[in-house]
Amino acid sequence: MVRNYIRKTDKRSYTEADLINAVEKVRTKEWTYEKASSETNIPIGTLASRISRNSNHHVGRPTALTKTEEKNLVDLIITLQDYGELSTCDDVLKYATEFVDIMNLKSRLKNGVPTRDWYYGFLRRWKDRLKIMNSTKLEKVRADVTLSTVDGWFAKLHSVLLKLDLFNKPQQLFNCDESGFRDDPGKKKVVVSRDTKYANKIHTGSGKENTTVLLTISATGICLPPYVIYKSKCLYDTWCPRNVIRGAVFNRTESGWINEDTFFDYLENMFIPQTKHIPRPLLLIFDGHTSHLSLKTARLAIENDIHLLCLPAHATHLLQPLDVYTLKYVKAQWRSLLWDYSKKN
Template sequence: MNRWKDDLKLVKDVKLEKVRSTACTKEVVVKWFAHLKDVLTTHNLFNRPDAIWNVDESGFTDDPGRKQVVVTRSNKHPTSSHSGSGKSHTTVLICASAIGECLPPYLIHRGVRLYDIWCPKTGFPGTRYNVSPTGWVEEPIFFDWFSRQFLPAIKSIKRPHTTTILQPLDLVTLTKVKTME
């Protein structure tokens, strides 16, 4: 290292997420919220937090990563990419509504066959498990989550303009109150 001290340096690596944060400019945030407002307006969701859901995924690997990396002296944002040791990679899909209702997690293990040992019976109730060659969320995996976990969970959400039929208090009790006016 001493031989290259004018050209190289030993520094702590930075998680990729920190580098991504530099791409989050005020303009990007303003544009995103403008788009969100359009979507909420178009679908009449401003007063429907029960109908607003967010899904996200996070991957876990058996590789803890390195503590330091060697970079050129001109490198201002050293990063490292961790692909794991190849032994395991698991992704978890989580989903929650704007009112705080959470769906059970959906775990995707790396493999071609789902082993019983990966699916504990004493885990979080309702958790679903699947496998993919990479352990990542791929289109068929997301479709399985969407059709078998998400859609059944939101069946109970009352659609706009259906309260007369779907909410008995509105149909019976409040109708009588309204006729007293």
């Protein structure tokens, strides 16, 4: 159960910054104790206690993470919001756990992980920069995407392009999207005899095998090598032809779909090396799915001056350039290849 401390005295009317400022002015003899107390409503005893121990640090039990360490998490939450990804309580705890693990700080926390007690304390300590709000509920059905959602997206895109000075710099704008390719050739209209009840087509494969391909293209029309994700527990060399598509990167997950680790690998081993010759900053537009983002991914993007911008949920059929045309065309060609292969084999 979350413990909420109930203050037994009136809430103080001054901030920690007010206290630090008043202490400094008393130390430099700009103010007397009496004037400092009357100007800031800080008790003289509090001022004297802070000065006597020669410290400006906050009184009380030290937090598990220092102020500088917590500031990294605050900056991450705000950065992700700029990307279009809002952080829930579970998301913040996930980022904090990952940070603690990366920085080897588990010994500071009970059971080695941040708890909900820590989460609520964290929000109280950073109430000047963070607050809890109810997110605006988006319609789950794609057909119900509102005009305001579309207008809001383009307004945000305009502000990002303006902020990063990327107008008329199409070589620095990128869009990525993943799509699953099955071994099922799909359906085609066929001509059969009048008494046929089911037009069954025998083809190789189960129709259930799925391979994910993550495609990236710039606003100039340049397509980067694909990032291929197989559904498997192991990645075999025979699955990774090096000379078919130069620069292609291969990976695997148990589900066959992208996750946090594979998106980080995509950014580190495909996108960044392929764009290292392009002036910064870069803008990468992608689906705003939680499986894409993590603390280490955001840090990697920031370190390489890459701004990540998420598309609105349930609107990719309208706003995702690769989804609207490119992948639709590629999949049609893929199914055509499967039909041809099935005929020959």
